[in-house]
Amino acid sequence: MFKRILPTAVAISAGLLVLLGAFIPVDPLPQIRAVLIDWAMFVGAFAFILAYLQLLRVHLTRLRRGGKGKSTSLWVVLSALVVFVLVLWQGPAGAVGQTLLRGLLAPGQSALLALTAVTLLLSGMRLFKVRRNLGSVLFLAVVLVMLIGSIPLAIVPYQGAMGTVVGVADWLQRVPALAGMRGLALGVALGILLTGLRVLFGMTRPHSDD
Amino acid sequence: MITLIAGAIITLAVFSYLLGDNLLYRWALALLVGSGVGYALAIVVREVLVTRLTGTVRSLYLVPLILGALLLLKGFPRFSAFGNISMGFIIGVGAAVAVSGALLGTVIPQVRDTGAAVTLQGGWSPFLDGLLALAGTILALFAFSPRVRVARTAEAEAELPRPARLGTWVQQLGRGFITVALAVAFGGALTSALTLFIGRWWAVVGAVMEAISRLTGS
């Protein structure tokens, strides 16, 4: 009952009410839709909490069992507890929260993303080592045009070769890249439509244990 | 000042990965992960639960509170079945929201804009661009279609019937458009990463200079 029937019934009924409220602007459907979405937002917060608690449980288990990675798990658990208490007490706008944000979280995560500049560059340099075909040539050519043509040089006249490169870079983004991304976006949207309808018809039950 | 110095230290600790995986890097990473988790947990509890449950319309949240509590039981294998109801609710609402959004926000507008771009109003150049974009969109859609037979070798292609060979070409052209799109995305990702790289080193240099000036009193 709890594994399949009730969750499926809840999913289908809630989903259909929200869907009807979106397409049929007749009272009280939009209001019901608004309430259900609000409830879903609230329950979603619990999903956030559950996800984070699961992560902490993994590290706590590793601490208890010992072995490799114990020190890093200790750092994770300690920092999580300390920050949780401080931010819960003062809030995000408090001094502690802002200091943590600007002094630790933002620089650290930004540095991690900045590292990808080096790794992306190195992987791009090895592209022809891994795969040497027409697709790789096309890929590299487009990347080069984008890197050179996205920011025009001020010291060189805009017309001429530089202008051509900038124009080609702009055209690549506006036409073929747009077409490719649009095809991907449509494919993804159609997939979401299919999957969503399957969920609403009870054919796909990711919430159940079967 | 503390923010600057701390930011510089954590930046250098993360960049130490360039020299190879080391303990300093792993500790910095662990610190970031733990702090991030604690920060997010605190925000969620404070901004959502406490705010809603102490607000004016508390009774409205009785049902979602029960659903949320059931959802937390998912963390316990023995009682995880009870959390399926909450999961069903979230997934049902999420699916409905996604379906309506995908249809009204992606499929219809994208199809409309793709067709609307094929117009002679702006001249031949925009018309050709629009035509190419339309063809590219359709080809890109077919690129990953499993029903289109693709010949991997010239021999296999020769054995295919003519309509199937067309499918091979359609997929190849579609993949060409997608290759261009991915290359542009690669360039954008590299640009963004370089922007952050520049910003981090400027911050490190700024912190060092700030520290020197504080120490020297200048």
Next chain:
Amino acid sequence: MIRCPKCNTLNRDSSRFCSECGAPLYRTRIRCPQCGTLNPVGNIFCDQCHTRLVPAEETPATPAAKLTEETGPRVQGISLPTRPAPAGESGETGAQQPMPDWLMGFLGPETPEPGETSGAVPDGLAERAEETAAPPEEPVTPTELPDWLTSLAEESAPAAVPSRPELEPAAELPDWLTGLAEESAPAAVPSRPEPEPAAELPDWLTGLAEESAPAAAAPAPEPEPAVELPDWLAGLVEEAASPSPAAPPIAAEEGIPDWLSGIMEEVPAAEPILEPEPQEPEASLEPAALPDWLAGVLEPEETPAQRPGAPAISAAPAPDWLSAWEEDIEEEHPIGGREDLSAEDTWPEQQAPASESARMGAGEMAAEVPDWLRALGPRSGAVAVEALPEGLEQAELPMWLEQLRPPGTAPLDSSRAPEAPPGEEAPVEGLTRAEIPDWLQPYRPTATSPATGTSALEMAVSAPESEGPLSGLAGLLPALPGVDAPAHFAPTMAVPLPQTVVQEAQLWQQLLEGGAGAQGRPKPRARVTWPAVVVRVMVALVLVLASLLRFSETPLAQPPEQPNVSALYATIEALQPGAEVWIAFDYTLADVDEMDFIVEALLEHLLSREARIVAVSTLPEGPGLIADRFAWALGRPDVSPDSLVSRGFVAGGTAGVAQILTSATADAGPHLLVVLTSRPEKLKAWVEQTAVINGARLAEGKPALPLVAGVSAAAAPQLRPYLNASAQAGWLSGFSGVAAYLQARGLPPREDISRRLDALLVTQWLAASLLAAGALFYLLAGKQKTG
């Protein structure tokens, strides 16, 4: 059809035992032991070949004389073992068994008259024949068999020939026949444990029937009269009822192969090969009834375990078309034709004839297939040893025959056996699993159907729906293999390597790499080699230098001209003072260094337009970012705290976006929505939900809510389709977009922005150079290698 007197189940006309309960049935037909023709019960002689069907004492009239006149005194009593010598009976039954053709041919077309000697018969035999020749007018009785033949029968079925105790087979038989007698007597075919009704079951089927229907079986009292079999055939015949030691033992509950079990009347099994389930068509191709390799071709992966709601296998009687076919075959194809069947005809590829024959019931295919061919018939290696009657021994198949063992007669590798899904009950009683030889296991089609080329997962998710309002339909709402995989689906490789092969390959590799001593050497820990570290550090240093060094006093870069930036500027410029603008802070902390400039540029413009800012975020770090940016904004002149409102964090992802928009547009709603994000999925959610809201607003006569965006350079290419949509009112991306926006606003260039733009330009050119250099290097290096 015959109705079982015990359980009232309908059985085929030729059934000897009930397929449900195993009770003996009253026969309505008799199968000729010579030609296999089905004759009515009242017949004494076969309609086809005039072979006596019933013992002489049971016959009221002259058919025996007729037999003598037409066919001559046939020497009877010799036959390859097809029916048991029932306990207590005289040897008449065995003696009346027709002579096999090879022996018939040896003795000649007619038994020589007393006194005459056939050229083909040794003298000793002729004498025996003379002595034992029956008077023409008398029916042939066992007592009239030649001594040598009678003795052969006696040895194999001592109770069968009680009337000739004076025979001493060993003394009187020629050597070649003695050898046959000695060898085959002790190695008698496992007898038919059943009494008379089961007499005609072939040995290899009898042995199988024993294990599968133990309730109906009775221990054999004596061995079969199989003395006339050469030892190589006798061994084969024995093997028919016992497992070969070479065959890996199967689980005790497994018996005959599914394709055979399905046709055995004694086994209450499905017969899905030839008769589909009327209610559930897919049950007709239940793999459990077919060898795996055959089931995989016909219906790969469509096992009951993978199809929730698939019907359980149930027994079904043979279809009428099959029984009609059996009759046709027997009537139209005399024994000569049947004997011409090659060995392949009995392999599973052509199971129908063999299965039909077996299906026809015990004892009725005695002479349908020659004995030597019967002996070569497929047999299960799965007969449990404990089911063998007492005194029987297992014999081995010759190697050449063992290699021809058909699929389904070797046990399934337990490691590859598909696991029963949770809650699945034990297999239906009487069903047995098909087995694939080990050598065939790797080629078992699992992941991909060779017929359609579709993966097993795709087939699993494209199967007809089993639940929901669209149950029974397929393809109406096709599932996505990556999303809707059945929970219990366990895809496997198309050709998984056996573990032994993998281990062998690993050993070979070790030997090749390090010689004899490599086996015990511990695997070195993976380390990054110093050239890679050097390259990485060099590249990073170059980028650092390019970022920090100032190469020119004058700006190197200029902001690009972007129409989208101009549109954004125009949209914000068109706002009336006091307009409510909702800003979504949906970028992560990692992109702060880039997004801060975008936020500041837009916030500054909005505040200059005296807009009322309402900030919200669907990310946990949003409230902190909002507070930080509000703190920056409040530091500017002429900015009132009332103009900056924070709604904090809204959980739920897309649902949260929908909730924000629903509550924001409840009344008049905002005049503009600004989405600041570095994650493509966030902007997609905002664009989609805004479209939903705008649809409702337009229906109500309200104006649509315009949306503008500020995105990172990494997200912009992926968001192009949404950003370029006609519904969008402008956007900017990346640092270059900020520079362009400030230029569009007509503001004087800022030093820090100009320097950063220069640094970005230099690093981008440097990156392009490095990419080109790397490509050239590996192109040339590759050419050198091939050269």
